[in-house]
Each structure stands twice: as C-alpha cells, then as structure tokens.
Amino acid sequence: MIKKILPGLLSLLCLTFFSLEALSAQVKPDITLKGVITGSENNSYVEAPFTVPDGIVSITVTFHYTGKEQHTALDLGLFDPERFRGWSGGNKDHFTVSTTSATPSYLPGPLPAGQWKLIIGVPNIRETVTSNYEANIFFTREKSTPTSFADAPLRDGPAWYRGDLHIHTAHSDGSCQSQSGKKVPCPVFLTAETASARGLDFIAVTDHNTDSHYDALRELQPYFDKLLFIPGREITTFWGHANLFGPTDFVDFRVGTTVPSAQMLFEEAARMHAILSINHPNAPTGQVCMGCGWTPKEAVDPHLIQSIEAVNGGAEEGQYSGISFWEKYLNQGYRITAIGGSDNHNAPAPAGSRSAIGSPTTVIYADNLSVPAILDGIRKGHVFIDLSATRDRRFEIAAEDGNQKGIMGDALPAPAGSTVQISAHVVACSGNKLRFLLDGQPVASLDSNISQADQGISLTLPSDGKKHWLRPDVVSPEGKLILLGNPIYLNYTEDKK
Numbered sequence: 001m002i003k004k005i006l007p008g009l010l011s012l013l014c015l016t017f018f019s020l021e022a023l024s025a026q027v028k029p030d031i032t033l034k035g036v037i038t039g040s041e042n043n044s045y046v047e048a049p050f051t052v053p054d055g056i057v058s059i060t061v062t063f064h065y066t067g068k069e070q071h072t073a074l075d076l077g078l079f080d081p082e083r084f085r086g087w088s089g090g091n092k093d094h095f096t097v098s099t100t101s102a103t104p105s106y107l108p109g110p111l112p113a114g115q116w117k118l119i120i121g122v123p124n125i126r127e128t129v130t131s132n133y134e135a136n137i138f139f140t141r142e143k144s145t146p147t148s149f150a151d152a153p154l155r156d157g158p159a160w161y162r163g164d165l166h167i168h169t170a171h172s173d174g175s176c177q178s179q180s181g182k183k184v185p186c187p188v189f190l191t192a193e194t195a196s197a198r199g200l201d202f203i204a205v206t207d208h209n210t211d212s213h214y215d216a217l218r219e220l221q222p223y224f225d226k227l228l229f230i231p232g233r234e235i236t237t238f239w240g241h242a243n244l245f246g247p248t249d250f251v252d253f254r255v256g257t258t259v260p261s262a263q264m265l266f267e268e269a270a271r272m273h274a275i276l277s278i279n280h281p282n283a284p285t286g287q288v289c290m291g292c293g294w295t296p297k298e299a300v301d302p303h304l305i306q307s308i309e310a311v312n313g314g315a316e317e318g319q320y321s322g323i324s325f326w327e328k329y330l331n332q333g334y335r336i337t338a339i340g341g342s343d344n345h346n347a348p349a350p351a352g353s354r355s356a357i358g359s360p361t362t363v364i365y366a367d368n369l370s371v372p373a374i375l376d377g378i379r380k381g382h383v384f385i386d387l388s389a390t391r392d393r394r395f396e397i398a399a400e401d402g403n404q405k406g407i408m409g410d411a412l413p414a415p416a417g418s419t420v421q422i423s424a425h426v427v428a429c430s431g432n433k434l435r436f437l438l439d440g441q442p443v444a445s446l447d448s449n450i451s452q453a454d455q456g457i458s459l460t461l462p463s464d465g466k467k468h469w470l471r472p473d474v475v476s477p478e479g480k481l482i483l484l485g486n487p488i489y490l491n492y493t494e495d496k497k
Contacts, residue, residue: 029136037065037074039127048118048413050137052080057249059139061118067131074133075121078106081114089121098140100248101149101214103394108215145273146246147231148371149214149221154228155201155369162386162392163202163374164358165232166243166279166309166341167191168283170215172207172234174345186347188216191357194347196227199391201369204232206243206341208252228369234279235265240294243379245339246274246375255296262296266304275375277307277339280315280327294325302334305379310338310484311360311385317481327440330469330487337409338486340385359389365407371487381409384453385484394427395434396430397472399488401463408472408485411492416465420490424457426450429474432482437471467491 033048052059077087078097085097086106095103096390102108110465118135125131155161168174170185178184188205195203207213210233217229235242237255241260244251251268252259255475259265269276281294310326317323322338329336349355365382377383386393398407400421406412414420424434430451434447434457448457461470469487476482 005057011299018228027138030139031137033133033135033137035133037072037120037125037131037133039125039129041122042125042127044122046120046122048120049115050118052111052113052116054113055141056113057142058096058138059111059116059132060094060096060140062132062136062138063092063118063410064093065131067125067129070126070129071124072126072131073122073124074130074131075123077119077121078313079117079119079232081116085109085121090123097415098248100250101218102386104219107473142460145247146371146375148308149218149231150370151230153368153370153373154225158365158367159369160359160365160396161201161228161365161369161374161377162361162363162391163204163228163230164195164199164342164344164364165204165206165230165245165277165339166312166343167195167203167205167237167347167357168207168234168345169205169213169347171205171210171213174207174347176346176348177350185450188213189220191196191344191347192220192224192227192229192358194355196224198355200227200358202228202230202374204230204243204245204341206232206234208236211248211250214248219347228371228374230371230374235276236291237262237265238291239296240281240291241279244274244278245277245279245378246371247272252382261298263298263300263304266300270304275306275378276304277309277378278305278325279309279341280312280343281308281322282320283312283315284320302329302332302336303337305329305334305336305347307337307339309341311340311387313340313342313344313356313359316360316387323484330471331440333467335381335409335411335487335489335492335493337381337383338385338484339378339383340387340484361386361389362373363394381484381486382407384408386482388482389486392428392430393474394425394484395472395474395483395485396425397485397488398423399461399470399490406488408488411489414463414465414490418463418465420461420463420470422446422459422461424459424472425449426455426457426474428453429482430455432474435473435475437473439468443470463490465491 077088078085088105112185169188174186283292285293308326310322340362341357344356364377366377401414434448468490471487472485474483
C-alpha cells in the first residue's frame with residue numbers, strides 16, 4: 001500500500017505546497033519544452049506540442065522566458081487533442097489542469113492521452129531581439145492524495161487553528177436570499193466571505209457527492225489568503241453520510257449498486273490517504289432525511305475510521321448528538337478523533353440572525369495552516385470542539401508520566417503505581433468548570449473551577465497500569481457542554497486498538 005501511494009503523494013505534495021521555484025528545483029519535470037522566439041514572430045502564435053500518456057490525472061505547467069527587460073511579452077494558452085483548455089495570456093507563469101479542477105483561466109475535465117499544445121502568443125518582441133522560453137510539464141499519475149488550492153501554507157508555525165468542517169453551498173442544497181429577497185442557490189463566495197468574517201482559519205465545503213465546487217474554491221483561494229479551503233465533499237448514501245477530506249478525484253458514492261459496501265468507501269479513502277469522517281451518526285433517518293443516521297448494512301472495520309462528527313450543528317447534545325456513538329468506539333479500545341461541523345445550508349444567515357457557519361468550531365493543533373497539516377492534526381487527535389463557537393476559547397491539556405508526555409490524541413505509557421501529572425491551560429472560560437471523563441465516567445477528583453480568563457491548572461491521577469482513555473471537557477455551572485476535548489490514551493500500544 002505504501003509503495004503504491006508514495007510516488008503520487010510525493011509529487012502532489014511538491015506541486016501543492018512548495019513554491020513553483022522550489023518545485024522546479026526539487027522535482028524533475030516529466031517534459032521540458034525549450035524554444036526561441038525571434039523578432040520575426042511578433043504578433044503571431046507559436047505552437048509547442050507535447051505528448052500526454054494514458055492515466056494522467058493532473059498536469060502542471062511552469063513557463064519562463066527571457067527578454068522581459070527589452071519589453072518582450074509572451075502569452076500562454078493550452079489545447080488538448082480535442083478542445084481548447086484555456087488562455088491565461090501574460091498574467092500567469094504557471095497553471096494546473098486536472099480532472100476535477102483547474103487554475104482560473106483553464107478548464108477542468110478529462111485529460112485525454114495524445115498530443116497537447118501550448119500556444120505561445122507573441123504580442124510584443126522587438127525586431128532584433130530573441131527570447132528563450134522554457135516550459136516544464138509535470139504529470140500526476142496516481143489518484144490524488146490530499147490536495148490544496150494554495151501554493152503554500154497560509155500561515156507558518158504550530159498553533160491552534162479554528163474552522164468548520166461541514167458546509168453546503170449552491171453546488172448541493174445550500175441556499176440564501178438573492179438581492180431581491182428570493183431563496184436561491186447560495187454562491188461559494190458568500191460562504192467564504194461569511195467564514196472569513198467569523199474569523200475562521202479554515203473551512204471545508206462539503207457539498208453532496210459532487211466535486212463541482214472545487215473549481216470555485218481554486219479561484220477564490222488566492223483572494224482569501226487568510227482562510228484555508230480544505231477539499232471536501234459529503235459522501236451521501238442511503239445508509240449514512242460521511243465527509244471525505246483531502247482528494248479532489250471522483251469517488252463513487254453509490255453504495256449498494258456500483259460500490260458493494262460502506263467498507264469499500266473507507267478502503268478507498270485509505271488508499272487515497274484521505275480522511276472519511278462519519279457524519280451525524282445518531283440523526284434520525286427515513287423519509288424526511290434518507291440516510292442521515294449511520295446504518296450501514298454491514299459493519300465497517302473500525303480500524304479504518306479515523307474521525308467521527310461527534311458534534312453537528314443543531315444537535316450538540318441530546319439523543320441526536322454523535323458523542324455517544326463516538327464514545328462507544330472509544331470504549332471498545334479504538335482511537336478515533338471527534339470533530340464538529342455546522343452543516344450550514346444558508347450562508348449568510350437571514351437578516352437579524354447569526355450565520356451558523358463556525359458553530360460548532362473545530363479547533364486543531366497543526367504545524368501550519370495547510371491542508372496536510374490540518375488533516376494530520378485530525379489523524380493525531382490534536383483536536384477540541386468549541387460548541388460555543390467563540391473566537392478565543394481554548395484549552396490545552398497535557399499529561400506526563402516520567403519522561404513521557406502527551407496532549408489530546410496522544411498515547412501515554414502510565415505504569416501501575418505511577419502518577420500521571422495533568423496540566424491544563426484554559427483561556428476565556430471563566431465561570432465554568434473543567435472536568436475529566438475516564439472511560440466515559442466522571443472523575444470527581446479532577447473537577448476544577450475556572451475563575452480566571454487565562455488559567456493554568458495542575459492535577460494528578462494515580463495509574464493502575466491498565467488501558468484507559470481520559471477525556472477533558474469544559475462545562476457551564478449547569479453542566480452544559482462548552483468545549484469537548486479528545487482523549488489522552490493511557491497504556492495504548494497500538495494506533496487504533
């Protein structure tokens with residue numbers, strides 16, 4: 001499995017997260033086209049053909065030329081063997097086309113094998129000048145591993161990044177009011193604008209079963225350079241919904257017809273190095289909302305389940321909350337990350353009300369603000385959920401036993417007879433209470449009142465050397481859940497069970 005995934009993963013990570021200069025320096029192009037444009041070719045179009053083999057899912061082109069200091073200008077466009085694929089003129093020195101999305105100016109779609117042509121327009125070159133051009137062409141042959149619409153992380157450095165992992169737009173059933181007050185499909189731009197105004201760091205637009213929204217997100221990402229767009233979609237079946245994060249390739253959702261089982265969906269997600277997260281698992285299912293609850297005909301191997309939407313907007317607590325569903329897996333010994341999502345369908349909200357985008361907020365500790373780092377934070381369980389949807393509430397929980405230390409999501413050896421030292425840093429939670437659950441049961445000795453806006457708390461827990469999960473929460477004086485934390489796992493030796 002690793003050998004199969006690695007080549008595509010490495011190439012795509014380079015395409016996505018290094019600058020184009022670093023890409024050219026670190027990855028050998030599949031094809032390099034070189035040529036000379038002379039003064040006699042002024043006001044003409046020059047073709048630079050190249051061959052695309054079978055099985056290509058993404059093509060990236062970088063283009064450079066000399067003579068700019070002498071006012072030489074070269075434009076760029078692309079034809080595949082069958083049709084025109086785009087024209088960026090002189091405004092881009094690189095672009096990507098893939099089966100599902102493309103750099104603005106270019107068209108996504110199938111990438112047929114055969115002879116393609118770069119079209120080099122020559123709007124200006126002086127009669128005595130020559131210009132040397134070089135076009136480097138990079139192919140991606142594997143189905144995509146996690147993709148990004150940004151060329152580099154939007155923010156460097158480790159931090160707690162806040163976002164919403166479940167949002168719908170006009171590309172499925174998201175709606176909003178038009179200028180004249182009519183209910184219309186809601187453009188992706190308004191979702192991004194609303195999320196940005198909420199102060200979020202990332203969002204995943206997860207329209208049902210489609211990949212059409214990726215092209216819109218690719219166009220918007222350069223403008224929203226403080227808000228990371230994570231590729232997502234809601235795989236919607238008759239027996240359950242699950243958000244797929246990472247790839248942009250088509251994934252067949254027709255469970256029971258072309259896809260034999262939900263198990264096969266999770267196997268495909270693993271092959272693509274994606275995260276497939278079960279949505280609103282305790283929701284009612286039936287004629288009102290077919291498949292909203294998680295009821296697959298055959299059980300999915302829990303080792304393949306990396307995350308569960310424990311908190312869905314509108315069902316934070318009560319019988320429809322996903323927390324009990326998630327904790328059943330924890331009690332069986334599996335390490336699965338709880339995340340949240342607003343499931344918003346109407347950004348912006350009607351006048352006089354607040355948009356649900358960011359409610360709840362999923363807060364992820366990641367090395368930087370990039371798609372791989374955010375998804376890696378989910379895999380590691382370095383996540384808590386802010387059910388109050390604030391911009392600043394935070395709690396950082398660490399546990400230490402001897403020289404070993406872990407945060408939420410980590411495993412910590414705690415031999416029998418030792419003492420686990422717990423440290424908590426709680427921000428903007430004054431007047432509430434920090435509590436801990438050990439294997440789902442409250443630990444009264446670890447309850448702590450929060451009296452300061454920024455407070456550190458030190459606690460101890462004797463260890464019996466057995467396998468336990470220890471999970472923190474912040475609750476109101478009335479017991480209402482405010483922040484939900486992922487566990488620290490004591491005496492777990494395996495990744496999943």
